[in-house]
Amino acid sequence: MPYPEEPVTSVPIVTGVRAPAADRRPRKAAVAAAAGTAIEYYEFGVYGYLAVVIGPHFFPGDDPTASLLATLAVFGSAFLMRPLGGIVLGRLGDRVGRKPVLILTVVGMGSATAAVGMLPSASTIGLAAPLALLVVRLAQGFFAGGEVTGSATYLAESAPPGKRGLYGAFTPVGVAVGGGTAALVAGVTATALTDAQLESFGWRVPFLLALPLIVVALLARRSLEDSHAFTASAEPPAKAPLTEVFTRHRDSVLKVTLLAVGSNCGYWVGLIYMNIYLTSDLGYATSSTFWIMGGISLFVAFLMPVAGALSDRFGRKKMITIGFLGYAVLVVPAMLVMGLGSFPLAVAAMVVLALPMPIVQSVTYPTYAELFPTRVRYTGLSFAFNIGTIVGGGLTPYLVTWLISTTGDLLVPGYVLMFAVVVALLTLRTVRETGREELS
Template identity: 55%
Template sequence: MSRVLSPEYAATASAAPEKASSVAKRAATASATGTAVEYYEFGVYGYMAVIIGPLFFPGDNPTASLLAALAVFGSSFLIRPLGGVLLGRLGDKIGRRKVLLTTVIGMGIATAGMGLLPTTAQVGMLAPMLLVLMRLTQGFFAGAEVIGAAAFVAESSPTGRRGFFGAFTPVGVALGGATAAIVCAITTGVLTDDQLREWGWRIPFLLSIPLVLISCKMRHNVEETPEFKAFLEKEQPPKAPIKEVLSTQLGSVGRVILLTFGQNAGYWIGLVFMNIYLTTYLGFDKSKVFWVIACISLCMAAMMPFWGGLSDRLGRRKVLTIGFIGYIALVLPMMMVMGTGSLWVAAIAMFIATLPMPIIQSVGYPTYAEQFPTRVRYTAMAISINIGAILGGGITPYIVTSIIAKTGNLLTPGFFMAGAAFCALLSLLALRETAHENLAR
């Protein structure tokens, strides 16, 4: 398939590079705000799982309650492919912008709804059923959120700059996670344990409402991507994008699944599960751990534009290789260090262990968008990235917590992360370098 830049965007970029850059900046900002909302919402649930578990799954065994809460966490990932495919299909037919507005509104309603749920003590078994329903709703819309944002930025950025501008999508991921950690740190630090159990756990969920309003404003003010508009001028949208993806893009889908498996394992174990690891298993104060995670997330966000820009010069494959090798080399030694000293020692070790994260997050999203043509990009990314998210994120916290409960081996998350990174490295061997190529139409 020929690699061509749309005539509309090529003219814009050559005649007025300032305008092309302005389009990319607005797209990057709008995408980052939406992904921040998504990962704030997922982060809040992950960080508050220890508190939420006994409220919705009461019992004498705290580990069983935590596992139940993590199973509900994973359920939202299982529905993501359905939401991604259905909304991605719409994105390939009616455009990226409208779908991205829908996803952020849907996620916001579901998250605010979780903050209003009754507990099991109030309504019995209806409470966990409603919790699962809210998580499934959240996962449905999240299945098309970060994927659509990555496609939106890639199609709005000039060739040779997609890595830099694309890095702002995961900047939103990191900022959302950091905001979730800060809110949870303040909430758990200010309130007593009884207040947290009675009503305080609701605060982080309800605070998603202003974030959603800001994101809606940003996304309402951006135009449809130049690439997609140019595509519609020349061709008709695909009638059966799923069938077309499975018949023409299967190799690329498989490679992206493995890459996103490694990427998601690094994020969800590296930040969200480490909260459980440091508080439940190592016994550190919850509020202090949240502050540590927030600071690390902000540091990771600051690094991402550098690595995204570097991939524009060196190529995506080289930079991603550095990141995945970093996970394999760092995660297990640093987890050993975490359990040997104070929280300061654990924080430094966690920071070192997460250094590969900004590399993989920033370079991964533009890479995935570049693997597929414009006509089915949204659908293809929805299928591959969401399957990788299930394998590396949705079921991971539950699996590693269950294994730790049975074996007592606290290094289980590290082995899982290293294995996922190795699978991603194998995928890189067959990945086409796309940093300097125009997007395929």
């Protein structure tokens, strides 16, 4: 029998009695979705945090900036595969179900991540080394194209009525936990090893740790049932989901894309790139920066369900507006404080700069899902979000590094983030309030 649309409220809660299956289902969905998304962003985080270290192994040369740019270019290449992955995996998700695709993505992402730690360097196989790194990164990007969007789709369709913001926040919780774990693992590795050991073999360890993470995610996802919205839909699956998205939902594609540019720029510039800014540009200790980034990411993850629940009460648009405005107001002053030469002040500035993140990340994901109907939700969300991710996430680390090297202005990341936020705020004005609507 299908699960009821409303949560059971007539049965009293008795200590020692297990909750009804319909009540446990959204909680299991939240944990499973967060676990898989954590693997995706663990990988992207590890690569971003260790870019300075691994660059010379695959792009040796006398110019460290050129090596870093080449490493970030390969980092960005994975994002170019995300729309293709989103189209292929999204189509599968809309036709055969959310669960099997979510299992496929977590295995593909984790395997590709571990493969990075096994690649020989340029000193061993020459030009084949950067080529192999590129191939693995493209594979990572393909599977990532269906992971976080599949998680957002599944949670939106599994949440109890009136709580999509709360449960939908667990997709970005996985993002923050994955990125925070990446920073902490990088910090432990950098602290436990000497600089020579880190550069020789230590950088491989964080990538190889993706293997046990695959097992954890599979254990969380194997017992899930498919989302009620998908299984209970009276409409047959779309024969050509992408065609239907572009013929009937072009406005939603554009809105999600532009909002995703702002939210991804906030994450990749406001957190991941700041690691490069603090270490390469400002000269702070690498290991200390890793610890700070990890702590901030976990702090942000703790706040995300709170922000998601507030969006259920006060509306998605109000909360997203507050978050984007926070980025616009805080980013340049925070970067100026970071440049004063005091590490404690730099830490305080990073904490302040991270405050808009739980709001923007936790509330945009359920909003994206709410803008598409169940019939093509996975495909529409995957394509639109991944295009926004290319611009806001894949290109920005390379762009700001190149602009800094060209202009000498260390505040360039702040200006880029402010521009992306303005675009997102203008787009938000055209988005309807979806927090209190039923999923179409």
